[in-house]
Amino acid sequence: xxxxxxxxxxxxxxxxxxxxxxxxxxxxxxxxxxxxxxxxxxxxxxxxxxxxxxxxxxxxxxxxxxxxxxxxxxxxxxxxxxxxxxxxxxxxxxxxxxxxxxxxxxxxxxxxxxxxxxxxxxxxxxxxxxxxxxxxxxxxxxxxxxxxxxxxxxxxxxxxxxxxxxxx
Numbered sequence: 528x529x530x531x532x533x534x535x536x537x538x539x540x541x542x543x544x545x546x547x548x549x550x551x552x553x554x555x556x557x558x559x560x561x562x563x564x565x566x567x568x569x570x571x572x573x574x575x576x577x578x579x580x581x582x583x584x585x586x587x588x589x590x591x592x593x594x595x596x597x598x599x600x601x602x603x604x605x606x607x608x609x610x611x612x613x614x615x616x617x618x619x620x621x622x623x624x625x626x627x628x629x630x631x632x633x634x635x636x637x638x639x640x641x642x643x644x645x646x647x648x649x650x651x652x653x654x655x656x657x658x659x660x661x662x663x664x665x666x667x668x669x670x671x672x673x674x675x676x677x678x679x680x681x682x683x684x685x686x687x688x689x690x691x692x693x694x695x
Contacts, residue, residue, distance in 0.1 A: 528554055528569040528624065537575040537631050546575050549646060553653040556685040560678055561661050563612040570621050571660060573653070574628040581630035596633045597652040601625040605662025627656040647688045654682045 532547045539545065550573055558565035574580075578594035585591045585598060602625045603611070611622060629652055638648035658675055665672035680690045 528558060528564050528566065528571060529621075530554055531570060531572045532575070533572070534575040535580075536577045537629075546649070549650055550653050552686060553650045553682075554657060556682045557654050557657045559685060560681045561658060561663075563608050564624075564657060564661055566611055566622075568611065568619055568622050569624045571624045571657070572626045573656075574626070576628055576630065578630045578632040581628050581633070584628055594630045594633050596630055596637060597656045598628045599625060599656040599659035600627075601660045601662070603660075608661060625660040627653070627660070629653070629656075641691070643689075643691075647683075648691075650686055650688055651679065651683055651691050654679050 530547075530550055532550055534546050537546055554564070554571075581598060582592075582594040585593060585595055588600065589598070602623045608624070629649065634649055634652060635645055638645040641648065655675075658678060663671070663675040663678065665675045676692050680692060683689070683691065
């Protein structure tokens with residue numbers, strides 16, 4: 528998968544490298560456990576932006592008048608994505624998987640509330656958003672939520688990040 532990353536209003540991270548590098552590592556790890564994301568034809572846009580911008584997007588597209596940590600806008604259905612995976616991944620035109628937008632102030636606040644680094648929380652949110660783009664949905668059922676959380680935990684472990692659902 529190819530990421531088109533735009534960073535607008537996020538300060539440089541302290542010691543974990545740049546946000547773009549973090550996003551690339553998160554996407555690579557996600558592709559290990561969700562191989563449908565490994566298709567080189569896939570393109571995803573990732574916007575690191577402000578609460579204000581995410582609030583506006585959430586209001587416009589989701590009719591929710593508040594900011595949130597990450598928004599995902601899939602452009603392929605799960606079946607379309609899986610049919611791409613089944614086809615020769617190296618041939619054919621680029622396919623837009625979807626868009627992600629991360630809200631800086633919300634991510635920072637949530638990381639502080641959880642007592643974890645902003646980098647680890649941001650990596651989790653990128654993984655979470657990518658899985659939504661791949662058709663995973665924690666809101667459809669408890670079983671789907673468990674499946675998505677298990678994938679997130681495996682992906683984050685590959686990145687050296689603790690299980691965000693352990694309550695520890």
